[in-house]
Amino acid sequence: MARKTGSHSNITGPLVQQAAQLLFARHGFAAVTMRQIAAEVGVQAGALYLYTPDKQTLLFNLMRTHMDALLEAWQARPHKQAPQDRLQDFSRFHIGYHLDRPDAVFIAYMELRNLTADNFARIAKLRHAYEDQLESILADGQAAGDFKIPDTRLATLAIIAMLTGVNTWYREGGRLSRDRVERIYWNMVRRSVGA
Amino acid sequence: MARKTGSHSNITGPLVQQAAQLLFARHGFAAVTMRQIAAEVGVQAGALYLYTPDKQTLLFNLMRTHMDALLEAWQARPHKQAPQDRLQDFSRFHIGYHLDRPDAVFIAYMELRNLTADNFARIAKLRHAYEDQLESILADGQAAGDFKIPDTRLATLAIIAMLTGVNTWYREGGRLSRDRVERIYWNMVRRSVGA
DNA sequence: GTCTATAGAAAGATAGAC
DNA sequence: GTCTATCTTTCTATAGAC
Numbered sequence: 001m002a003r004k005t006g007s008h009s010n011i012t013g014p015l016v017q018q019a020a021q022l023l024f025a026r027h028g029f030a031a032v033t034m035r036q037i038a039a040e041v042g043v044q045a046g047a048l049y050l051y052t053p054d055k056q057t058l059l060f061n062l063m064r065t066h067m068d069a070l071l072e073a074w075q076a077r078p079h080k081q082a083p084q085d086r087l088q089d090f091s092r093f094h095i096g097y098h099l100d101r102p103d104a105v106f107i108a109y110m111e112l113r114n115l116t117a118d119n120f121a122r123i124a125k126l127r128h129a130y131e132d133q134l135e136s137i138l139a140d141g142q143a144a145g146d147f148k149i150p151d152t153r154l155a156t157l158a159i160i161a162m163l164t165g166v167n168t169w170y171r172e173g174g175r176l177s178r179d180r181v182e183r184i185y186w187n188m189v190r191r192s193v194g195a
Numbered sequence: 196m197a198r199k200t201g202s203h204s205n206i207t208g209p210l211v212q213q214a215a216q217l218l219f220a221r222h223g224f225a226a227v228t229m230r231q232i233a234a235e236v237g238v239q240a241g242a243l244y245l246y247t248p249d250k251q252t253l254l255f256n257l258m259r260t261h262m263d264a265l266l267e268a269w270q271a272r273p274h275k276q277a278p279q280d281r282l283q284d285f286s287r288f289h290i291g292y293h294l295d296r297p298d299a300v301f302i303a304y305m306e307l308r309n310l311t312a313d314n315f316a317r318i319a320k321l322r323h324a325y326e327d328q329l330e331s332i333l334a335d336g337q338a339a340g341d342f343k344i345p346d347t348r349l350a351t352l353a354i355i356a357m358l359t360g361v362n363t364w365y366r367e368g369g370r371l372s373r374d375r376v377e378r379i380y381w382n383m384v385r386r387s388v389g390a
Numbered sequence: 391g392t393c394t395a396t397a398g399a400a401a402g403a404t405a406g407a408c
Numbered sequence: 409g410t411c412t413a414t415c416t417t418t419c420t421a422t423a424g425a426c
Contacts, residue, residue, distance in 0.1 A: 012391080028308060030225035034420065047392050049421065110305055113223060150379050154371065157364055158357050158383055165356025176349065184345050188353055192387040207409080229402060242410050244403070 015041045016051045017065075020058050025103035029059050029114045059111060060119040066104040067126035073097060074133055083141030084195050090134055091186045094163045099178065102167055109164070131156055138193065148194030159189055210236045211246045212260075215253050220298035224254050224309045254306060255314040261299040262321035268292060269328055278336030279390050285329055286381045289358045294373065297362055304359070326351055333388065343389030354384055 019040035023032045034055060038045040052058045074093060080086050098105045108127075112120060135156040141147035149155045163185060170181060214235035218227045229250060233240040247253040269288060275281050293300045303322075307315060330351040336342035344350045358380060365376060 026308070028223065028225050030223050031309065033418080035418090043391090044393055045420085046394080046422075050391065055420075113221070114226065150382070151371065154376070154379055155383065157360060158380065161360025161363070162353050162357040165352060168356070169352055176346065181349070184349055185353065187345070188350065188387040191389060192383040194386060228400080230400090238409090239411055240402085241404075241412080245409065250402070 012041065012043065012047075013051045016048060017058070017062060021062055021103050021107065024059065024062070024111065025106045029055075029107075029111045056114075056116060056119070059107075060115060060123075062104065063108050063111070063115070063119075063123050064126070066101070066108050067123060067130070070097060071126065071130055071133075074130070083137055083144055083146045084190070086137045087141065087189065087193070087195070088186050090137060091159075091163060091189045092182045094160070095166050095182050095185060096178070098164060098167050099170055105164070105167055131160060134160060141193070141195070146195055155193060159192070162188070162192075207236065207238065207242075208246045211243060211253070212257060216257055216298050216302065219254065219257070219306065220301045224250075224302075224306045251311060251314070254302075255310060255318075257299065258303050258306070258310070258314075258318050259321070261296070261303050262318060262325070265292060266321065266325055266328075269325070278332055278339055278341045279385070281332045282336065282384065282388070282390070283381050285332060286354075286358060286384045287377045289355070290361050290377050290380060291373070293359060293362050294365055300359070300362055326355060329355060336388070336390070341390055350388060354387070357383070357387075 016037065019037050020032075023036055023040060034048055035045045037058075038048050041048075052061070074090075074097075077089065077093065080089055108123075112123065115123060135152055138147060138149055138152045138155055142149050142152060166181060166185065170176075170178075172178075176184075211232065214232050215227075218231055218235060229243055230240045232253075233243055236243075247256070269285075269292075272284065272288065275284055303318075307318065310318060330347055333342060333344055333347045333350055337344050337347060361376060361380065365371075365373075367373075371379075
């Protein structure tokens with residue numbers, strides 16, 4: 001009531017990102033139209049261009065925001081010392097964080113090929129930085145004699161693929177609790193590196 | 196020269212499938228136009244409709260053909276007896292078969308959401324049948340006391356996700372040979388199930 | 391900040407000549 | 409079997425009223 005003219009910039013902007021994230025995850029970037037996004041937000045198509053210069057930038061910002069937040073969330077956690085503890089932390093963190101954000105995760109994995117070359121390079125760099133977090137744990141554990149890994153880079157990619165795979169089938173309220181899923185995966189990870 | 200009028204039905208048909216597979220894998224189903232496919236084949240857009248009723252059927256047939264061939268290829272192999280040998284066979288077969296067909300695999304994983312509900316159900320059924328092949332190996336090994344698996348269904352999905360992940364990074368002529376990759380992955384799989 | 395209206399391009403699919 | 413031509417729809421993005 002005391003609010004000025006119709007200024008919703010701080011509200012509508014995030015709503016646009018939210019709507020785009022939902023629709024891109026459900027139907028794919030190329031299949032979603034600006035009109036669908038506008039309808040989801042409750043504005044007209046033209047109004048979207050107040051919040052993004054174009055559709056490509058909308059996609060890129062979703063992916064960059066997600067990858068930045070992922071890295072930051074991992075690095076903000078208290079660091080353990082023993083490689084085995086760090087590996088357990090990473091495994092459970094990865095599953096939990098990804099299960100909490102299925103849409104953002106899905107987009108980050110599926111829509112890479114719809115980025116321009118420049119934008120792709122920037123996202124790939126962020127992804128690599130995250131993979132390096134796990135790889136350094138494996139390398140430290142290998143050096144300490146805790147793990148038996150023939151190739152740390154390959155093991156890194158194998159473990160991340162396995163953990164991320166949870167998102168393709170896990171449903172809240174399903175047969176297995178989240179904690180149980182995390183524990184089973186952690187045990188598979190642990191055994192797979194010979195710990 | 197001795198050939199009749201301009202009848203290329205047997206040649207052009209497969210070429211259309213091939214071109215669609217290449218372009219769908221590279222740019223995504225929704226982003227590829229019928230005109231692009233036609234250009235790749237070397238015909239006009241209208242001519243494509245001699246070989247497919249519509250774009251959706253083109254996608255569905257690619258996925259169905261791939262899944263059928265995958266199942267058949269696995270079942271055509273000689274069956275070993277011991278669960279551990281069967282698991283090794285499956286692991287190496289899965290990696291090798293998938294690395295040989297990166298485009299078909301990519302489409303089968305990425306374009307599920309672009310199928311109509313009916314078509315999706317049919318592909319999901321084929322995928323499930325393939326997963327069941329691995330799950331029965333794990334169940335047999337568990338029953339025989341060879342493996343230690345808390346949940347065979349979960350282990351099935353985790354292993355398939357890990358193995359399929361190879362396709363996202365492996366490049367022919369890269370740092371690791373195919374045989375070495377297969378062996379390393381097999382060892383991780385073996386250890387992850389406690390064998 | 392949001393709307394209506396529209397420019398301009400391109401899509402999927404079809405018709406009919408050859 | 410392939411072509412050209414085209415129907416009809418829909419798209420991204422912009423312009424200008426309010």
